[in-house]
Amino acid sequence: MQRCGGIAVQRLRRLAVALTASTAAVTAALPAAGAQAAGEPPPPTVGAKGAYLADGxxxxxxxxxxVRRPMASTTKVMTAVVVVDEHATDLDREVTVKQVYRDWVRDQQASTADLRTGDRLTVRQLLYALMLPSGCDAAYALADTFGSGATEKERTESFVADMNKKAQELGLADTHYDSFDGNSGPAGKNWTSPHDLAVLAAHALSSDTFATVVRAMSTRQRAQNVNRLYTWYNTNKLLGSYDGVIGIKTGSTRAAGPCLVFAARRGEHTVIGAILAAQGDRYRDAAKMxxxxxxxxxxxxxxxLPAGAHED
Incomplete structure (x- = not known):
């Protein structure tokens, strides 16, 4: 995994370690409802069913x-983590877009980066396609490329198994994946908790590659083999709206509702939060936090977002 240097990465590493503390320790450290220290502001009132926030x-x-809840496209944070953790030397590898990736988006009625069949893009470019417009076609391409097996089904299932293995390595006890993009299977075994999502975000942001991708509000990427220019906009509207926000990912499905994992940096403070099952405006909830x-x-x-840009 490529790491950002200096003090920032050390803080993020300490945050990831602290956030993996036991549930009892985490719960004990949180302010009780209606309780606050003298002179301290009251805890925020948010509409989301699940939320978590940590400062350093x-x-x-x-x-x-x-509490475990569906996570929608915030799943793609782990998709990216498996790539940057386990395949950091392959970021410039070229991947050919298959028609099956486009078919998946059509059949799932899923968010898309509108990758065109036959185009070749690097893994690094696919990370932008994954994280900015929340491209499920890009997620499929990465899972198919880095999973093992003889067929697309075997390779994508292998990749999802790698996602679950990584979750175990990071101590995410309330997280399980059944998809590479958040389009959960019939059994609905794709879940996480706000706490786990924040732990994952802290780990992800300690990768310079990941951090660079998710702080981009837009990008223009040219295919490697044809003169086609892709323009992708970041669906995370908190980025560029709240001072100091540095990422990271939106998500929304009927089962999960609006979701958001976010991070902001001001001075010596790097704050990471997560919202699941927002009942109103997830961005307003995040701003309150x-x-x-x-x-x-x-x-x-x-x-x-510009007219026609995907919203997730």
Whole structure:
């Protein structure tokens, strides 16, 4: 895994270690409902069914933080982590887009980077296609490329098994994957908790490759074999709307509702949070949580995506 250097990566590593503390320790560290220290602002009131927030190695806020819920396209954070952790030397490898990737998007009515059959893109480019427009076609391409087996089905199932193995390595006790993109199977075995999602985000952001991708509000990437230019916009509208936000991923399905995992950096503080099953505006919930962490009040004007850009 490529790492960003210096103090920032050390803080992120400490955060990941702290966040993997036992559920009891995490719960004990969170403010009780209605309780606050003298002079401290009250914990935020959020509409989401599940939420979690940590500042460095200090858990700040939780709401059903260890309850398992569907995670929609925030699944793709782990898709990217498996690639940058286990295949860092393959980032410039070229991958040919197959028609089956486009068929998957059509059949699932899934979010897409609109990859064109026969185009060749590097793995690094596919990470942008995965994380900015939330391309399920890009997720399929990465799983098919790095899974093992004789068929697409075998390779993608192998890749999902690698995702679950990585979850175990990171101590994500309330996380399980049954898909490479968040389009859960009939049994619905694709879940995480806000706490686990924040742990995963801390780990992911310690990769310079991942951090560079998710902080981009847009990108233009040219196919390697044809004169085709892809333009992708980041579906995370908190990025560019709230000062200091550095990522990371949206998600939304009927089963999961709107989801968001986010991070912001101000001065010496790197704050990471997660929202599952938002009942209203997930971005407003996230802004309230960040205001609580940074002891401020923000009037946020939400960034608009260009007409025709995918929203996740």
């Amino acid at each position: 190695d200090q858990p700040l806020f939780g709401k059903a933080a260890d 960040l205001d609580y962490a940074f002891h401020t009040t923000t009037r946020m004007t939400l960034r608009h």
